[in-house]
Amino acid sequence: MAGRSSIPTNSSALIAVIADEDTxxxxxxxxxxxxxxxxxxxxxxxxxxxxxxxxEDAFKEFTARExxxxxxxSQYIANMxxxxxxxxxxxxxxxxxxxxxxxxxDPAHDSVLSRxxxxxxxxxxASERR
Numbered sequence: 001m002a003g004r005s006s007i008p009t010n011s012s013a014l015i016a017v018i019a020d021e022d023t024x025x026x027x028x029x030x031x032x033x034x035x036x037x038x039x040x041x042x043x044x045x046x047x048x049x050x051x052x053x054x055x056e057d058a059f060k061e062f063t064a065r066e067x068x069x070x071x072x073x074s075q076y077i078a079n080m081x082x083x084x085x086x087x088x089x090x091x092x093x094x095x096x097x098x099x100x101x102x103x104x105x106d107p108a109h110d111s112v113l114s115r116x117x118x119x120x121x122x123x124x125x126a127s128e129r130r
Contacts, residue, residue: 013069016062016093017043018055018077022101027072042068046077056081068093075110076103086111 014034017027024045027033034042044050044058059081062071075097078085088095096112099105107113 014042014065014067016065016068016071017073018046018058018062019043019072019074019098020077020100020102021045021047023074023098046074052080056084059084063088063090063093063095065093070094070096072096072098074098074100074103075105076100078111079109082109082111 015027015032017024017032019027024043027043032042042062044055046055055077059071059073062068069092071093073085073095078097085095085097097105097110
């Protein structure tokens with residue numbers, strides 16, 4: 001299909017995670033972690049020493065990698081780089097905001113949910129005009 005992004009079929013696709021220590025630990029215990037031959041991981045552990053620049057760089061790296069299908073990012077961390085998350089518009093890798101132990105999920109800040117709401121409100125207006 002022309003114009004559509006696809007996940008490479010010759011190898012398995014990865015899930016990348018940008019989150020706090022507890023969330024990263026949980027995903028690593030579930031088997032999500034990966035380290036390639038160049039010692040690059042598919043996760044970024046964010047703590048109080050992590051700079052916004054490091055988060056931005058990891059987000060850009062993960063969204064540019066062809067072996068990553070989904071990027072999970074804690075919502076409070078996504079808020080630190082909201083301009084990057086909101087401007088990202090490719091279907092693969094998909095960006096999903098998740099809650100963390102210390103920061104509850106706020107649907108008002110979820111970029112995916114706001115896009116879906118926008119699409120449904122546009123469709124409902126268009127269907128009313130028919």
